[in-house]
Amino acid sequence: MMRTDRYLLDNRQTEAGSPFDAFAAVFDPTTFRHMQGFGIGSGWRCWEVGAGGTSVISWLAKRVGPTGKVLATDTDTSWMTSPTRAPVEVRVHDVGLDMPPGEGFDLVHARLALVHVRDRERALRAMIKALRPGGRILVEDTDPALQPLLCLEEYGPEQQLANRLRHACLTLLAERGADLAYGRTLPRLLRQAGLRGVGADAYFPVASPACAALETTTIRQVRDELVSSGLATEQDIDRHLANMASGGMDLATAPMISAWGRKA
Template sequence: MSEHAAASEAADQGYLLDNQQTEAGIRFGALSELFDPVTFRHIDEIGIGTGMRCWEVGAGGPSVPRGLAERVGDTGQVVATDIDVSWMREAAAGGTIEVLRHDVAADPPPPGGFDLVHARLVLVHVTDRARALRNMVQALRPGGALLLEDADPGLQPLLCPDETGPEQRLANRLRSGFRELMAGRGADLAYGRTLPGLLRAAGLDGVRADAYFPITSPACAVLEAATVRHIRGLLVSEGLATDQEIDRHLANVASGTLDLATAPMVSAWGRRTGS
């Protein structure tokens, strides 16, 4: 099976925001701007440094693999995996980053053991989340850390938390349609809040967690516009919005007058015991 066919099949089986559309690259850039500072604050607190080996699960874009590669240096290694690696090919330049097509819920972990396994905004979309989590824990070296970061739209479901007028009401109705499409593809909209308990149940030590969601960042507007364009056809075909409503919403987003938010991203981390 070709890489493109495998990615398309995976998208048909459930993933709403597949990597084949141009908007995917725009979304990766916006997510990087919004969440990379949070991700790398946690990674630096965990203590990832020279010579270590890291597995970036469902990497999507190149920003996190590159940041990990800077930390582990020439003597370390970063394995970046996804069901569609088309946006990561350039990240492999230089030799520190190995890019692999891989399904974390279906394939065995890459061999060798890792000092860090990280997945951001991945498991919420994976149907067999329990198997994916087991695979990631299995891949840890003794003392290695697992950092999971996932959305919890149920904790804060609104695109415009301050719903003051028709523009905000339209934005929140389209966000509700997006959540409905996600749930229909098997996404768990309350998954983020479960991460600390899941890590403890997996036997990890020193589990900690926090949550973050931005409001009014310019990247929120970029992310929203790209996401709506990405799923526009489904919003219309499923009767969740009309083309006219989508055009009006995109114009409202472009105007810069909406205070847009994301769903909270819950970050949880812990270490595998043993020696």
């Protein structure tokens, strides 16, 4: 994800690796399904924006092969702990501030990234500029305002606490400049940018074990912020973590909206 000095989930935090694994478990199948639909194959040049973890770039690298290229960028690349091999290149880059790191890409992809960028409009323009004629863009972001609950059925105190803490996390994100309704705007923004064949869908997991893993790692990362801001107590957070660990809660995520288009 693109970082600012106010970004809530920092790569450099001790547990930053765990959220990447949880995001991959929840969202990779949807992302890969869309990319396969584009016909990605040998020789493609791909730009992974706000790469975060390694699951997407590893998947891309296998499909583009030694004649292709996968450029993975982020403002913090400390998540890449081992040396990369061709066709993967990792580069420090802020899509909201810097010029595109090249042009002529067959595919540009950003997942759960632009919502955290201050200048989202500039970032999207940079991504589109980097495409070759006929190149594809896939932008994926959640829309918490569309579905803000962690527990869709709030039938007991455990579910009520979970939803209260979810709202608290969304409050922190909004205070740091995240647009909690950004996902729904993506199809319109791609059409307005002149892209062809624009489409979109949404993925909305409910009662998935991966959702519990994602929520657990997220809460552990932001617990200090929640407590210091007065949005939750240490006891609230400990009880919520214990409730999830029991395995008896049906947890959901906000819908992730995937939007795509082709450069004319």
